[in-house]
Amino acid sequence: SQQGEEDPQALSIQEGENATMNCSYKTSINNLQWYRQNSGRGLVHLILIRSNEREKHSGRLRVTLDTSKKSSSLLITASRAADTASYFCATDGNNDMRFGAGTRLTVKP
Amino acid sequence: AAGVIQSPRHLIKEKRETATLKCYPIPRHDTVYWYQQGPGQDPQFLISFYEKMQSDKGSIPDRFSAQQFSDYHSELNMSSLELGDSALYFCASSRGQGSQPQHFGDGTRLSIL
Numbered sequence: 245s246q247q248g249e250e251d252p253q254a255l256s257i258q259e260g261e262n263a264t265m266n267c268s269y270k271t272s273i274n275n276l277q278w279y280r281q282n283s284g285r286g287l288v289h290l291i292l293i294r295s296n297e298r299e300k301h302s303g304r305l306r307v308t309l310d311t312s313k314k315s316s317s318l319l320i321t322a323s324r325a326a327d328t329a330s331y332f333c334a335t336d337g338n339n340d341m342r343f344g345a346g347t348r349l350t351v352k353p
Numbered sequence: 354a355a356g357v358i359q360s361p362r363h364l365i366k367e368k369r370e371t372a373t374l375k376c377y378p379i380p381r382h383d384t385v386y387w388y389q390q391g392p393g394q395d396p397q398f399l400i401s402f403y404e405k406m407q408s409d410k411g412s413i414p415d416r417f418s419a420q421q422f423s424d425y426h427s428e429l430n431m432s433s434l435e436l437g438d439s440a441l442y443f444c445a446s447s448r449g450q451g452s453q454p455q456h457f458g459d460g461t462r463l464s465i466l
Contacts, residue, residue: 279457
């Protein structure tokens with residue numbers, strides 16, 4: 245099975261700053277997805293980027309994908325305290341997804 | 354909008370007991386996924402179903418089984434529970450398989466005493 249691995253494991257920033265999280269994976273993918281999870285809650289889908297895409301935007305989120313390096317990054321601009329959560333990348337298998345270990349983002353007001 | 358419903362939200366069992374977790378997907382979603390998430394861990398894929406048939410299998414122990422019913426709800430049956438089974442169990446649903454966003458429920462927190 246393939247699995248995304250995020251870095252950093254934890255990130256602490258001030259409100260208004262940008263946050264960048266990286267994800268690396270091991271094998272070929274069809275797409276890569278980013279999810280967020282508030283403590284003890286279910287994961288919420290943020291954005292999906294297909295293997296033939298290099299960059300995608302959604303509001304304050306920007307995702308890049310470099311299939312040659314098998315890596316992706318999630319940029320959150322103008323962060324808010326409400327962005328505090330864990331962020332996971334997930335790579336697709338055939339009919340399932342494999343999640344990485346996640347980045348714990350703390351945005352201080 | 355309707356979301357994925359999981360029940361119960363919390364469950365306390367003792368070792369060697371059995372447990373059944375239920376998942377009700379978003380209407381018109383035909384695919385259900387089960388994940389296990391230990392404290393501070395990433396979600397681990399257990400098993401998935403598409404149109405009531407098992408579609409993929411992950412790290413699901415032999416002590417666990419699951420099925421998807423005609424109304425698309427799914428149940429995860431867990432037997433001979435062990436302390437290490439204590440975790441959050443998430444169900445997710447999607448319309449179709451493959452490269453589809455998954456919609457997660459809020460999970461069932463299972464505690465084994």
